[in-house]
Amino acid sequence: MKPINVLKGDRFSVFSKVCLVVVLVLSFCFSFSEAAWTLNEQKPILISFLAQGDAVTDPDAILRNALPIDNKPVRQLQGAIEDIAKNLKAKRWGPIKKDVKDASFVVKTKTDAILASVSESRQSLAQDVLERIKGELIQLDDSVTVQDREAVMSFSKAILAQITNLEELMVQGFPYEIPSQYANLPQLKGRATVEVKTTKGDMTIVVDGYSAPINGGNFVDLVQRGFYNNLPFIRSEDNFVVQTGDPLGAEDGFIDPKTKKYRSIPLEVMVRGEEKPFYGATLEDSGIYLPELVLPFNSFGAVALARPSTDPNGGSSQFFFFKFDNELTPPGFNLMDGQYSIFGYLVKGKEVLEEITDKDKIISAAVVDGSQNLNQP
Template identity: 40%
Template structure:
């Protein structure tokens, strides 16, 4: 059973909304483009392009702002801003030396067809399910309508239940019709467990149908989450071993050949609303075995225990820089900083790319398996000019990809994503510099770690 994850408050209150972005800084156009994109979906903003350029400079056409001809759709605004950023800034940089782009990377303008292809998937659970190395259409046909319940519930009141009922019936039909194909797709060593989860899923769908008939709207979302956990478990039971060989030069490093779950408990200072919070993080070693393995090895060394949050600026939360001159983990057995390569898995590839960004590889339209779409996406920080310099510094993204899907933003393909915060991620926005990580603990999946260096030299 999953551990209960909770945040402790000094008094009961609802989460505070993220504060509005600061004024545009022309020296940090890439960061501010994401801030701009994020605020466009704020209900206080209409889908209309501003009459100021990206630097906040007033244009001569102020009077035309009121004319209907200047009202654009949200997608057209995204395209206009992408063009402005691309033309003015070339390759975006973050203005932060630990994980900004190489300055000499070739200029790239995202393909506009990608920008307008539809909203990206932002739910970390969905991203993790889709990133599993499986190809079983039958279980995906169960997964999709259950995930669509989230959109169905956006309708106000009990009217939402009509759409939810259609979702439930579609998922139930997919389970019954595709059961044999689902079972046949399970790894032989995991069939018994997979069938057990599948039975729970079928029973749960009947229960959700009854919830809908009883018009108990509030009970829908918790049941949906439970059922999607069953779906995810069935899909994981379809993975038969580790799907590829890690390159020889990295095979002796700590490797996570599968997935693991970590709980990070943070003590929050100077916040009247939040005292402490435990964040649940799912690490994906299928798509980033070296990166995830390095991190979980450090967690087992208690490297992060007692460490402060070192950056919290509304864009990312970052930590992992140890005391002293070193900017990463010093391996006591070698008395030097342990670094890992940049590791990027691309959709359609069997193994990750190492040591080069997707720009450097010329894969400008490639979609990453673990995109920077979700609030709380976790990735490795690295030196500005060296792809293979990541060590122990990690960051969590505090922006969702509102307008730009994978490969059309400034991070995908440049930094190694290796997990997502799946519980309490909204509270990452409440963390401040100086808040303390009381502990990080592996709660499942440690048996997927191979070459654990912490057992050799603690």
Template identity: 40%
Template sequence: MAAILSCHSKFIRPSIPFNGGTRFPVSRNHSSPSSIQCRIQNNKQKGSTFSIKECAISIALTVGLITGVPALELSSNAYAATPVLPDLAVLISGPPIKDPGALLRYALPINNKAIREVQKPLEDITESLKIAGVKALDSTERNLRQASRALKQGKALIVSGLAESKKEHGVELLGKLETGMDELQQIVEDKNRDGISKKQKELLLYVGGVEEDMVDGFPYEVPEEYQSMPLLKGRATVDMKVKVKDNPNLTDCVFRIVLDGYSAPVTSGNFVDLVERHFYDGMEIQRADGFVVQTGDPEGPAEGFIDPSTEKTRTIPLEISVDGEKAPFYGATLEELGLYKAQTKLPFNAFGTMAMARDEFENNSASSQIFWLLKESELTPSNANILDGRYAVFGYIVENEDFLADLKVGDVIESIQVVSGLENLVNPTY
């Protein structure tokens, strides 16, 4: 199997054992709505209370532990390089955005402050709902008033930011957004707390749609050496159906995944091309250890996809997009580029972040093996860990991601299907 951070199974395994001993804890919230038949036990444990100083020290020690331990090796004496411990100020600079939908919205190549001022208070409703009692409704109403005011004041700027070819659709979505805000106001007035999250999600889908309608074509040229490869010039959504074996808590489950070709066109294009070849259909989950879930290693000696037209393994370059840069960097980690404090457009923030596995010492060795991170904020602090800037993130699971942690080795991917965005794939090989 291929690896994050190491050559043998293509990713990291800290020396803390995962089987039979101490393991990374995985924080999960199983309250997200799902139309899939999934049953899961929700065990809650009380955590200790720490001072800010103690928390900072704990995080720093944890990062040191992760970054300074042996990796899962190809041979018995192969080890991962030990990165410099990140600046403590980076680790405690503020809570990262963890919601996959928000991460995808902020990753869009747009610069329209007016729509962002609508987006942010709508997203903040999530935090408002964590407040106990009626105060949650009061806080939600404040968020909603702020968003409504921003939409009213900034509507002209939002409409002017729409791509001409998509303007009609964008204006239609704005109308639905305005109507939806009125409906949410009524839900709040009715004190229907359970209905708020569902309507909030709907409104943010409209916001995301408006923002996508601001992208006028593909925003940059892919380097010439990669232009003939399958490229996803935009976004696509896929559904991955998994048949779960020997798990009383989970049966069939469908994971919806959004792939971001704006930030990772080569990586996303390669994956969609393999999906259309049905490469993953019938393949088992090959690693599920509480840290990541991984698959994509075909049967036989090959560790990736063998292109039948060349009879060779098809590999793709490491592809990392950074805030402030129009196009991705190729073939080098951010550490190798000296961009130690750069912020990746698609960070390992969310539970279910999707990325390519590769050999540790060969940046351009990714082929078909993919993994999803079972995000633990304290152990993998955003943009201050051993993953961001080293592995190509190209999407997020946006529905049923919480159930990832219940998958086990041997569970079968029944199918992966593109449900939207296939028209954005160019140079398909299937």
């Protein structure tokens, strides 16, 4: 089936856009290369109208929330600083001042509670990070006082980067056992950063092995093999997806040189509150409808494994960047969630992804951080 051309134009309201995504998911398909892998009509999806709230659309925030840690003070600190960006858009200086005050209170009074989640070997590193956060909070407060919007944004981002570092120091190993039937597949037990050079520019992906160890491990392994180098983008839909990973020749995915067989990767979805991901079936088929996912499709540049419509475990090397805006993917109404395995997010290069077409290609892809977290079978 031909790729879907998502309609554009000011004449479409938010309601029209939401109707469009329902039609796309229920009635149309992803074209997975010349082999015509499709997402044809499946059984109806139960749609629940849940409380909308504020969608978390920032990929860095989603990745912070996905870390397997349990420390209330650091999450309070994170929430206060993340709230600044929302208030800054409306120039609400009073609430911004309160956010800074709340964050400062946490780092001044709850240092011991924060450090309690950090192992002894990492204590000095965590203390250094906290000291940097304290210093940057003073500068942030000064910038808020004079209502310097650019400085407030800059210091907020710098503090959030330090909070990410602090939270990563809290992770105590890999948090669960991966099912033994996947022992023959590469597993990413942690995170990795991948830089992708394209004919339009460079992009950076953070791969989350805590939430998608099999899909993330497969991707990082293929990157290390040079599999994606010089492969074209085979599909580009305005406001929808950019897809790649179809190898040259007759095959639709990666053929493992050891087994001489197609490497198939299971559907893998982590639901918030669960100890480990769901494997092997869509959440809909498992009787789970529109849950809160650890890795949702809320963010521009979500990276997910492409698969045949009839086989949730038939993905291999092909993957796509999701491009819908947050009007089309609000919390409680995202029909893509639970249907595909997200394994990472674009954290740099949004402007590049916006310009990529099926005339472009990947020049090279390389793991620049976290390669030690990849475990080979």
